[in-house]
Amino acid sequence: MKSNETLSKGSRRTFLQLSAAATAAMAFRISTEASLAAEERKVFHPGAVVIDANENPLGPCDAARKAIVDMAPQGGRYSYWLKEEFVKTFTEMEGLKPEYLRVFPGSSEPLHFSVLSFTSPTKSYVTADPGYEAGMKAAKISGARIVKTPLTKTYSHDIKAMVVAAPDAGLFYVCTPNNPTGSMTSHSDLEQLVAAKPKRSVVLVDEAYIHFSDGVSAIDLVKANQDVIVLRTFSKIYGMAGIRCGMAIARPDLLAKLENFSGWSAMPITAMAAATASLKHEHLLSERKQLNAVIRQKTFDRLAGLGYAYVPSQSNCFMLDAKRPAKEVIDAMAARNVYIGRSWPVWPTHVRITVGTQPEMDAFHEAFVAVMKNSTTTGNVPSLNKRRSYPDGQSWPSV
Numbered sequence: 478m479k480s481n482e483t484l485s486k487g488s489r490r491t492f493l494q495l496s497a498a499a500t501a502a503m504a505f506r507i508s509t510e511a512s513l514a515a516e517e518r519k520v521f522h523p524g525a526v527v528i529d530a531n532e533n534p535l536g537p538c539d540a541a542r543k544a545i546v547d548m549a550p551q552g553g554r555y556s557y558w559l560k561e562e563f564v565k566t567f568t569e570m571e572g573l574k575p576e577y578l579r580v581f582p583g584s585s586e587p588l589h590f591s592v593l594s595f596t597s598p599t600k601s602y603v604t605a606d607p608g609y610e611a612g613m614k615a616a617k618i619s620g621a622r623i624v625k626t627p628l629t630k631t632y633s634h635d636i637k638a639m640v641v642a643a644p645d646a647g648l649f650y651v652c653t654p655n656n657p658t659g660s661m662t663s664h665s666d667l668e669q670l671v672a673a674k675p676k677r678s679v680v681l682v683d684e685a686y687i688h689f690s691d692g693v694s695a696i697d698l699v700k701a702n703q704d705v706i707v708l709r710t711f712s713k714i715y716g717m718a719g720i721r722c723g724m725a726i727a728r729p730d731l732l733a734k735l736e737n738f739s740g741w742s743a744m745p746i747t748a749m750a751a752a753t754a755s756l757k758h759e760h761l762l763s764e765r766k767q768l769n770a771v772i773r774q775k776t777f778d779r780l781a782g783l784g785y786a787y788v789p790s791q792s793n794c795f796m797l798d799a800k801r802p803a804k805e806v807i808d809a810m811a812a813r814n815v816y817i818g819r820s821w822p823v824w825p826t827h828v829r830i831t832v833g834t835q836p837e838m839d840a841f842h843e844a845f846v847a848v849m850k851n852s853t854t855t856g857n858v859p860s861l862n863k864r865r866s867y868p869d870g871q872s873w874p875s876v
């Protein structure tokens with residue numbers, strides 16, 4: 478084919494369709510907390526305190542680690558039955574029918590696939606501000622209008638405002654506890670949203686951090702066959718961000734839409750073994766929730782003692798008002814080898830802090846006190862775009 482002019486009408490249509498598909502494929506990127514944090518990450522020096530990506534420094538529980546080691550020799554096989562065992566374990570625990578669950582390597586995939594499935598240039602994406610950005614990136618790909626509504630005075634999603642702002646909504650994204658604030662949106666608010674939303678739109682409830690909180694899951698709304706998709710991940714309280722397991726829980730006809738993108742591929746068998754072992758661990762959730770709450774409270778008490786305000790959180794992250802431009806504080810902390818999270822344009826003096834181990838939070842406190850004493854904060858900041866390395870010597874991306 479020499480040029481477009483030589484194409485017949487039919488083949489021109491095919492050509493255009495193919496180039497549109499190619500452009501969409503090129504534009505299709507899955508944003509994750511890891512990629513969003515990495516965009517701003519600098520070189521990690523030895524001993525760095527990394528509390529910028531809501532990771533769990535504890536890693537997988539002992540039973541999950543053993544399951545991974547025991548499973549490793551079988552790594553040459555797909556072993557679909559492990560996924561079936563995982564689905565059986567989770568759905569029995571939650572009283573769900575197995576067809577209401579799909580497993581993915583993390584919840585970033587179903588988050589993106591939900592947004593791509595239910596938003597379009599005529600069906601808006603509605604979210605809170607500040608809120609987790611990944612869904613907005615997916616909405617840009619689907620060409621949807623992005624509607625951001627501020628959190629309420631108590632930092633929950635403003636359900637009424639969300640409904641009013643988008644009569645053309647395709648998907649309402651509610652993250653509870655919210656990333657970055659760790660604040661909750663109540664179950665009754667979710668019920669109101671489901672009742673008031675436009676017909677054919679869906680409510681995507683992201684429960685990535687729910688186990689750190691006292692919140693009530695929206696899974697009962699799924700069981701009641703509402704237009705609700707619940708997302709869960711093993712990246713947070715279960716400490717498996719690098720092992721990759723997440724899920725979408727919804728009515729089968731909603732899940733079927735996500736399957737246009739993916740949903741039946743093989744899962745890493747180590748992830749399946751570790752996730753199933755974690756689910757069966759009797760005390761994992763309560764122990765880790767308690768530990769996180771104790772360290773978080775101690776951090777809050779110290780900040781209050783210093784005269785700094787924070788948003789009360791029920792999660793493993795919180796927003797701290799540093800009373801200074803966020804970027805300046807992030808860079809000054811990095812110069813002291815403490816990597817804190819990013820900021821959101823709507824709150825320019827707030828920085829997101831992930832709750833790490835107690836020694837990590839002690840180091841955070843010490844660095845924060847020093848940074849705030851210093852009026853000139855920036856200076857010895859490692860530059861971006863260099864080869865990045867983790868404190869344990871691994872580099873990213875590998876070269």
Ligand SMILES: Cc1ncc(COP(=O)(O)O)c(C=O)c1O
Nearest residue numbers: 510583584585656685710712723
């Ligand atoms: C709110 C929220 N949803 C979803 C995810 C996706 O996590 P993953 O893909 O690791 O399961 C994250 C990661 O940090 C998150 O913060």
